[in-house]
Amino acid sequence: MKRMEKYKGWLYLLPAILFLGAFMIYPLFDVFVYSFEEGYNFASGTYFGTGTYNYSYVLRDPYFISALKNTFLIVMITVPLSTGIALVISLCLSSIEKLRDLFQTFFFLPYVTNTLAVGLIFMILFKKTPYSDGLVNNLIHLFGGSTIDFIEGPYSAKLFVMCFYTIWVVLPFKILILTSALASVPRVYYNAAMVDGTPSYRIFFRITLPMISPMIFYLVITGFIGAFKAYSDEVAIFGTDLNSAGMNTIVGYIYDMLYGNSGGYPSFASATAIILFVIILTITVINLGVKDRSSINKGR
Amino acid sequence: MKIILKNLTKRFPNRNKKAGTDVIAVNNLDFDIPDGKLVGLLGPSGCGKSTTLNLISGLEKPTEGRIFFGDDDVTELPAMNRGVGLVFQSYALYPHLTVFKNIRFPLENLKGDAKLSKEEMAERVSKAAAMVQIGDLMDRHPSELSGGQQQRVAIARALVKMPRVLLLDEPLSNLDARLRLQTREEIRRIQKETGITTIFVTHDQDEAMSICDLILLMKDGILMQSGSPQDVYDDPENLFVARFLGTPPINVFEGSISDGGLFIGKDRVMELKSCQAEGPVVVAVRPEGFIPDENGPLKCIDARTEVMGRDVSIVSKHDSLFDDCPVMRSIVSADAVKNFDTTRTAFFLKPGKVFVFDSKTGARIRFEV
């Protein structure tokens, strides 16, 4: 009886272990197995060989190449832009007192909304239909530009909407994090700098920025990870058939391989998932390396 | 640099908007701080001493009144152009910069004619560091320093730009007791060496009394009294000042004046030659103002002695003691209590250590014996 008592903690952990074991740990190993089983078939549970064929197939698949390109473009455009815009807005927010709460509430609103649903609004704002050119095109027309179909038109237009919406969706989180990071810089440092006659641009670069830099790095890393996993926002704008829209992403490719119009290939999906994981891991490690190096330069 | 505060008033809007009235942090403060002195701004928390310091540094603008540094009116001058050195209570050292870079920081802001070369800066920094004896810590980060060392870095950073005025906000409150004693001597030494007019804010009267040339005692935004520490201690203008200064604190009794005699309760403790007042008063007696003698007029009960090295305190009770002053403490020499009988405790009072105050206003009532 006493001996059992010692292990009681495990009893409390049991539900979590069961769920995590079944839906996280087991799948983690299984996905590797799948990725090396060639021609695995869900229905029969059979496969005809093991090897790296799945990987080489995926890497040569034009749909994957296109998804890879889209994903990289989304990452490279949205992460720096959204972080920069969030920084500017957070700085503005921190410098005012009146209406600050109200603005903060507005800015956070997109975080709690269903991105699939709101994506529809963006679609109709940008879309050209037989009845109307859409509001954005009306605006472009007003300023003398020529109208474009952002949803089914040229690639660059689609990419623009894509990035615009992605930034719209990720900004609330970043603004919130940066605003609280700015608020947590003790006021006394600014007072000290002021008494020492420090001009405001120097206060920003020498005090504010170094002190919130851990949070900026956190946002950049999570931003990279999040953007590499882009999928729902694309569906929201372009619909579920991303391949035909030419706007598929890596994650979209995984799901399409698994299920959907071209689905039923869990081996290909697994190989892609592992490729994605390797990409994310590499980028994160590089980011951490950059972070370490820049702190070495600061003399840490 | 002489500093003149002229009718200085600072009002803050009340946080509770419905209450409507402003909070007056500093009320019509009028004072000249002579050049080259070490001045202590003293008072209980919330008395407006930190606000006064912020007004002098320029971090806050006065609602009314003017501030002069020498002949210059600096009232409208922002903090960055006043040339003051400020040491913050929390030191405010930049955590991401080394000690060297922290101290150099103010120098890098100099522009135009005042601009310094790298070498000149390094020299100024090492001079300031030598002054506070931290020359060997230059490459450390603030997190790697002890509280006392951080304090020195903060002082060096304030001194490095050769300020016209050095301001210290509760500089010792974050240090432990031993370090506090050491550091306050250090502040004294640095001030004497540099000759910079220095103002430091503290709520600890011991600190102010021990090192300042001049103290300003504030309460509720109003200057209660100023002068050299000894003068203020020996000649308090009101009950608040008398009670605030001195350890152990002054003993306070309800008393009265009648028939040319000063009474504590029923005990006629002193004969007064000339005194305008009659009726109830407050009588305050410094701990060193008692002479134990069983024939003395002040009769006490429940006496016991506490020996503290050279001195002895006699702790006793009296019916007329103030409620917030539970025991009467007198400090006497060890010889005086050799044959002390705790069952028949009585004292003579030293007239110079007895202060009488108006029981309503707390203003000093002077008398001769």
Added chain:
Amino acid sequence: MDIKTRNILSKIPVYIILVLQALLVLFPFYWMILTSLKSYASYNTEYIPKFYASDPTFQNYVDAFTEVPLGKYLFNTLIFTVITTALMLVVITLAAFAFARLSFPGKNIAFTLFLSLMMIPAELVIITNYATITTLQLRNTFAGLILPSVTSVFYIYLLKENFESVPDDLYLASKADGTSDMKYLLKVLIPICRPTMITITILKVIECWNSFVWPRLITDDPAYFLVSNGIQEIRENGFGRENIPAMMAAVVIISLPLIVLFLIFRRKIMEGVASGGTKG
């Protein structure tokens, strides 16, 4: 006086940026509500869309419930959200309690393993989960929807930290009184840590309400669609593709519960997210 005016003037660019951003954020919501109030006919006659509804109608809202099974989607989402959140709270509370308060052999190793699971992206495990649920014949069931979302390593971690901030003395005192661990958890720890538990609950509710990827994989029967999948279905097959006002009405209905939740628990949600939550 001069300085005061200059201060106000220097703030003008700041306010311009903030107002622009507020417009960018709020305009889509305004457009959503506006469009949902226009009738199908009037919407289609506006080649240049008007910024007001000249003849507002609630017909679209009626259509959203009658012409497409929006009510069913909402009901499914509600069930999914409530059950998932409730189960998760039980699972994470027990686990957090074990890690925070109990001592048992292997605890440190177990905790380290738990933490390392935080780094695993969902995309890596979803493939096998899909296979598992399919094998168990749980596609198009609530069980299939709910089971994989019941644990969150991050929330276990968050709650454990919170449990640990409760002074040891309380636990020792209740032990001395002969209180059982379970009773201590229910009567002392949970009431004290209620604010954190509420925050976790709200964040999980938001997550559930917006979940899209897993439900999309595991349901193809519209009878089990959640709102996110429902809106995709509506977009592609409902109302006839071009009835945009009706779609917007559906979007309003779907967005409203979370916006109301947000307005009520604004501070809690923002603090919870700022203290380390990430989206999705």
